[in-house]
Amino acid sequence: MVHQTISSAFVGPLLMILTTERLILKPMAQDDAPALHAILGDETAMRYWHRPAIARLAVVEEMVREQIAAQDICRYWTVWRGPDAIGSCDLSLIEWAQMRAETGFLFRRDQWGHGFAREAMAAVAGHAFEILELELLIAKTHAQNAAARRVLERLGFALEQVAGSYAPAPGLIMDCAFYTLRRD
Secondary structure, eight states, X not given: OOOOOOEEEEOSSSOEEEEOSSOEEEEOOGGGHHHHHHHHTOTTTTTTSXXXXXXXXXXXXXXHHHHHHTTTTOEEEEEEETTEEEEEEXXXXXXXXXXXXXXXXXXXXXXXXXXXXXXXXXHHHHIIIIISOOSEEEEEEETXXXXXXXXXXXXXXXXXXXXXXXXXXXXXXXXXXXXXXXOX
16 A cells, blocks of 8 residues: 555544645545536546436535445545635545445546545555554556556455446446455
């Protein structure tokens, strides 16, 4: 796993602000919906996602409401670079009994290739293992998403399998690469 200096601050009983060298990951807030819509509405950014681009801001606003409400089993962060929201990261479907969670990231297209996804995900993994004391992170991505796979591999995630004809959502079939990262 990539190690870096990460600081955090408590926001509430379950959520923390994570700070890296260049980024601040703030717990997702309803006011973040327009910035997140810029990503979720971009067909290129969403081409490897488990759903098509989202055309309507109201749909993103509802997604954000649902994600905020799910904080007992999920953690969602909006990634900020200065005053600019450039992406999001998450720990989702946290299974406390098994001490594991799924994790993922999505960044605005003009922010690709600068190492921000790796930096933000290192902070999320550090939080998962050091603060939440989880034992295992699971990440999945479209098998053809070479950039996302490189990010995961640089963080120390191990490829477990590539599943053909995986159905992540109703009506969507894709080849999916499954990765895991275990606590040191």
